[in-house]
Amino acid sequence: MQSIYLPLAAVLLSACASAPTPQDVDAATRAAIASSFRAQGIAGMDRLANLQNQSNQACSEAMGQPLEASLAKAIEEANQKTVRPPADGRYVGDWREGERIAQNGRGLTWTDAPGALNGGSCHNCHQIGKAELSFGSIGPSLYQYGRLRGVADPAAPDSRAIVEYTWGKLWNAKGTNACSGMPRFGHAGILNEQQLRDVMALLLDPQSPVNAQ
Known part of the structure; x- marks a missing residue:
């Protein structure tokens, strides 16, 4: 069975003369992930349509380091706008x-x-x-x-x-x-x-x- 890591490995091995760019690695990673999944039951391929939203991508690129303050604020404000209060105004249940x-x-x-x-x-x-x-x-x-x-x-x-x-x-x-x-x-x-x-x-x-x- 073909390894799911071959697409990524191919990019890395082909870069002996020059290091792969982040775009190369990202594309190879996406290809490896896409080739490793199939639609079954409620798990559809649409989940791979957008592997990372803005906040996930920015945090991944930061590699564990704090985001620049203005970027963090912009991401938080954008996500805060998605919060929808309960339709009937009741916040607490059982x-x-x-x-x-x-x-x-x-x-x-x-x-x-x-x-x-x-x-x-x-x-x-x-x-x-x-x-x-x-x-x-x-x-x-x-x-x-x-x-x-x-x-x-x-x-x-x-x-x-x-x-x-x-x-x-x-x-x-x-x-x-x-x-x-x-x-x-x-x-x-x-x-x-x-x-x-x-x-x-x-x-x-x-x-x-x-x-x-």
Whole structure:
């Protein structure tokens, strides 16, 4: 079976006399990826139509270094404009459902049925509750998220700012951090509005395991 790395290797080996340009490597990488995927189930080839959007491309090119301030600001402002508040004005749902979503890593694979609800897979990157024995550490701990931010009642007027911030973070994390690796749950359609409300409740409801002492 032909290796998926041959297109990239060909470019690199042909560059003995001169180093390949970033454009050469990028084109070879795209060719290698395109030759390695096929459409199956809900996983269509359209996912390869635009491998990187502006923010992803800029952050990749930065190679772990901070973006230039004006570029980071422009990316964040563009992504912030995509944040859409809940249609009915309700930001907070049921934390019990939110916990199930956060602990569920299922979804968006070729074996999933069209229209099936996805999980949030939050536990892969964050600590969620005190009782958890295993959790990811790529993202910050979410334990005590609401309590530390003073959200005693998510519906109270003085809690509005953190409620809207949290919704925006779930909808499109690049609106506040240009190079965030967090899935853009709302913007990308990974979670629907009701699921987002339930995750909001998990983070903000004083009775949820996130805010339990």
